[in-house]
Amino acid sequence: MVLLQLDPFLNELTSMFEKSKEKGSVWVTLKRSSLKSKLQKRKLSAAGESIEYRCLIRATDAKKTISTSVGAKDHQRFQASYATILKAHMTALKKRERKDRKKSTEADKKESTSSTTTKPKKL
Amino acid sequence: MVYIVSWDEFVDRSVQLFKADPESTRYVFKYRHCDGKLVLKVTDNKECLKFKTDQAQEARKMEKLNNIFFTLMARGPDVDLSEVNGKEQMETQPVKKGRGRKQ
Numbered sequence: 001m002v003l004l005q006l007d008p009f010l011n012e013l014t015s016m017f018e019k020s021k022e023k024g025s026v027w028v029t030l031k032r033s034s035l036k037s038k039l040q041k042r043k044l045s046a047a048g049e050s051i052e053y054r055c056l057i058r059a060t061d062a063k064k065t066i067s068t069s070v071g072a073k074d075h076q077r078f079q080a081s082y083a084t085i086l087k088a089h090m091t092a093l094k095k096r097e098r099k100d101r102k103k104s105t106e107a108d109k110k111e112s113t114s115s116t117t118t119k120p121k122k123l
Numbered sequence: 124m125v126y127i128v129s130w131d132e133f134v135d136r137s138v139q140l141f142k143a144d145p146e147s148t149r150y151v152f153k154y155r156h157c158d159g160k161l162v163l164k165v166t167d168n169k170e171c172l173k174f175k176t177d178q179a180q181e182a183r184k185m186e187k188l189n190n191i192f193f194t195l196m197a198r199g200p201d202v203d204l205s206e207v208n209g210k211e212q213m214e215t216q217p218v219k220k221g222r223g224r225k226q
Contacts, residue, residue: 017156020155020156020157021156021157022156022157023157024155024157025153025154025155026153026155027151027152027153028151028152028153029149029150029151029152030150030151030152030192030196031148031149031150032145032146032148032195032196053196054197055193055196055197070193070197071197072197075193075194075197075198079190079193079194082193083186083189083190086182086186086189087182090156090161090179090182091156092156092157092158093159093160093161093176093177093178093179093181093182094159094177094178094179095178095180
């Protein structure tokens with residue numbers, strides 16, 4: 001398990017997606033954690049301090065695993081970069097079902113014919 | 124394994140699951156490019172909710188769900204408003220950082 005900083009983690013995640021294009025999967029796990037042991041937690045709560053939680057993110061392509069932890073301050077930036085990576089790579093998914101496509105093309109045809117007829121009426 | 128058909132139901136139940144037990148709830152996502160399939164799983168080690176899809180429009184919805192989970196996990200399960208408004212509903216800290224939002 002390799003613990004990385006945010007930006008190297010994102011780079012590694014990108015390369016994982018690229019490697020798994022032909023075959024294989026990419027798993028990403030998100031979990032909340034304080035990264036402290038039970039003892040430390042008890043001590044902190046006994047002392048009256050609040051435990052700082054972080055979001056643990058793990059990614060694996062079945063060959064290697066990388067991980068990173070994101071705090072409340074970094075999560076916005078990470079979220080944006082993560083979303084960009086996913087959008088860029090999840091291109092194999094179907095756009096729409098065939099039934100929807102037929103309906104949408106029929107709807108488009110109807111709309112185009114109706115629009116041509118309404119325009120002169122408006123004029 | 125419970126595969127949920129409705130996206131909204133999956134979102135509601137998984138957020139409920141997380142709020143009930145933030146310590147042990149985790150969100151797993153598996154993507155296979157060669158099959159063009161996406162599977163989401165939310166579990167607290169007692170109950171498991173799954174959602175699978177091969178549609179690009181579901182992937183966009185999943186991105187929103189990712190945002191929700193990131194916010195919940197990084198900030199704490201008490202954050203409610205962020206689910207509704209996403210990034211816009213923020214507290215004072217990011218405003219002080221000056222991200223250049225026009226207000």
